[in-house]
Amino acid sequence: MFKKVLGFFSKDIGVDLGTSNTKIYLRGRGMVVNNSSIVALDTRTNQIISFGEPVIKMIGKTPPFISIIKPITHGIISDFEVTEKMLRLLFEKIHRDLFVLYPRPRVLAVIPLDVTEVEKKSLEDVILQAGAREVLLVERPMAAAIGNRLPINESIGNFVAELGGGILEIAVISLSGVVTWKSLKFGGETLNKNIIDYLREKFNILIGDQSAEEIKLKIGNALPEKTQEMKVRGRDLLTGLPREISVTDKNIKEAIDPILKALTEAIHDTIEATPPELVTDIYSRGLIISGGTSLLKNLAKFIESKVQIPVHAVDDPLTSAIRGAGYILEDFENLKQVIIPSARG
Numbered sequence: 001m002f003k004k005v006l007g008f009f010s011k012d013i014g015v016d017l018g019t020s021n022t023k024i025y026l027r028g029r030g031m032v033v034n035n036s037s038i039v040a041l042d043t044r045t046n047q048i049i050s051f052g053e054p055v056i057k058m059i060g061k062t063p064p065f066i067s068i069i070k071p072i073t074h075g076i077i078s079d080f081e082v083t084e085k086m087l088r089l090l091f092e093k094i095h096r097d098l099f100v101l102y103p104r105p106r107v108l109a110v111i112p113l114d115v116t117e118v119e120k121k122s123l124e125d126v127i128l129q130a131g132a133r134e135v136l137l138v139e140r141p142m143a144a145a146i147g148n149r150l151p152i153n154e155s156i157g158n159f160v161a162e163l164g165g166g167i168l169e170i171a172v173i174s175l176s177g178v179v180t181w182k183s184l185k186f187g188g189e190t191l192n193k194n195i196i197d198y199l200r201e202k203f204n205i206l207i208g209d210q211s212a213e214e215i216k217l218k219i220g221n222a223l224p225e226k227t228q229e230m231k232v233r234g235r236d237l238l239t240g241l242p243r244e245i246s247v248t249d250k251n252i253k254e255a256i257d258p259i260l261k262a263l264t265e266a267i268h269d270t271i272e273a274t275p276p277e278l279v280t281d282i283y284s285r286g287l288i289i290s291g292g293t294s295l296l297k298n299l300a301k302f303i304e305s306k307v308q309i310p311v312h313a314v315d316d317p318l319t320s321a322i323r324g325a326g327y328i329l330e331d332f333e334n335l336k337q338v339i340i341p342s343a344r345g
Contacts, residue, residue, distance in 0.1 A: 013094070014325030015127065016110040016143070017083070019072050019166025019189060020292060023319065024090060025326035031319060032094055039086055041067045048085050056210065074185045075112040075140070075167040076119050080126050087130035104133040108329055108339075110143045110321050113169050114183035121343035137340050138328060139178060140164075140321050141171035144290050146335065147324030148314050152176055153337075157274065157281030159309075161267065162321060163293035165189045168263055170270045172278055176337045180273040182266040188293040191216055191256045198255035200237065203245050207234040215252060217295075222260055222302035224249040260299075264306040271307070286310030290320035 014025035017037065024033035035052030042049050044065050050058070059068055071079035071086065091105060107127050111120065124135045144162040145152050150173070152158055158173040165188040171181040192212035199205050207215075211232065219228045228249040236243040271282060286309050289300060295318075300311040314320060328335045 011105055012329045013105045014108045014322055014329055016322040016325060017072050018164055019075055019187065023322040024094065025322050026094060027329040030326065031322055033090055037072045038068065038070050039082055041069055041082060043067055048089060051086055073166060075164065076115065077123055077126060080122060084126045084129045087127060091131045104131060106134045107132040108136045108138060108325050110140050110325050111137050112167055112183060113139050113141060113171065113178065113181050117343045124342060124344055137342065138325060138338055139340060141169050142173060142178060142338050143324030144320040145173050146327050147320040148288055148290060150288065157278030159282045159287045161287055161289045163187060163289060163291035165292055170267055172270060172274050174278060179278060180270055182270045184262060184266055186259060191259055194255045194259060195252060204237045205234040205243055205245055206237055207232060215247065219249040220252050221249045221297040223298040224253050260302060264303055267303065267307050283309055286312055288312050288314060290314045290317040292318050
């Protein structure tokens with residue numbers, strides 16, 4: 001009874017625990033959290049001392065007793081204790097702003113398609129331990145489709161690709177359900193790793209993840225045309241001293257090409273597995289791409305050239321899934337059919 005009373009004063013919350021970013025939507029308020037999924041943990045006290053963007057500036061500069069942890073891998077919790085601590089802090093902060101002392105929110109969590117029952121239950125347990133009174137689940141491509149206002153409840157094929165930092169998910173949706181899908185356990189962060197590995201092998205220079213991210217954003221291009229060049233500083237692997245080199249967009253395309261090839265093959269495989277009645281819709285309506293990786297320059301054109309269907313990049317790709325979770329909470333009676341069964345029974 002006491003939990004029900006506390007729940008009455010708590011707001012429904014949508015949570016998207018992404019590999020790169022954690023986002024929270026508060027019903028009636030909109031998105032209230034959009035932080036990097038990274039924390040700084042004081043190992044002496046086992047307490048989080050910072051999370052989000054401030055931690056990124058701490059990477060490589062911390063004393064031995066501070067650990068930098070990314071608790072989400074490929075859209076799945078890899079460090080349960082840290083994730084629980086992070087969510088508890090976020091839930092408490094949100095409800096403190098609402099003057100709710102003991103928050104017990106109902107939480108709608110966005111999850112990957114390729115998740116096991118054990119992983120699903122673990123996610124639910126972590127969210128409950130963080131203070132939720134109830135956990136509901138929605139698959140990420142479905143949330144992204146709803147976030148982009150696609151007619152998911154109609155008998156037509158909605159073809160979506162949610163391209164995140166740690167996972168790429170492609171799905172055909174019709175009549176409020178996922179008909180066919182494909183999931184790849186790599187994403188934008190893998191592009192960064194490929195860039196780091198490429199520069200190490202080709203130029204004998206070592207750069208960090210933040211430098212790779214900057215390179216990707218500035219000159220990363222799925223279809224390079226006029227050559228773009230960028231100065232990059234790193235550590236020479238032969239001398240151990242700092243060195244500056246020039247890299248081009250064509251270099252970066254070569255580095256990320258294996259990921260782009262795997263993505264287009266997965267899209268092609270998804271189309272092949274789609275019932276003929278929905279394939280017609282796919283070829284006429286095209287593919288909707290969202291997620292942070294969709295921001296790679298000319299990615300839509302590249303996919304079009306390989307798969308021969310229209311490809312549309314959305315206006316706000318970084319928040320498609322959390323917006324969808326929010327729309328479900330705001331219009332629950334009309335959208336509750338997209339909620340998937342709990343692993344807790």
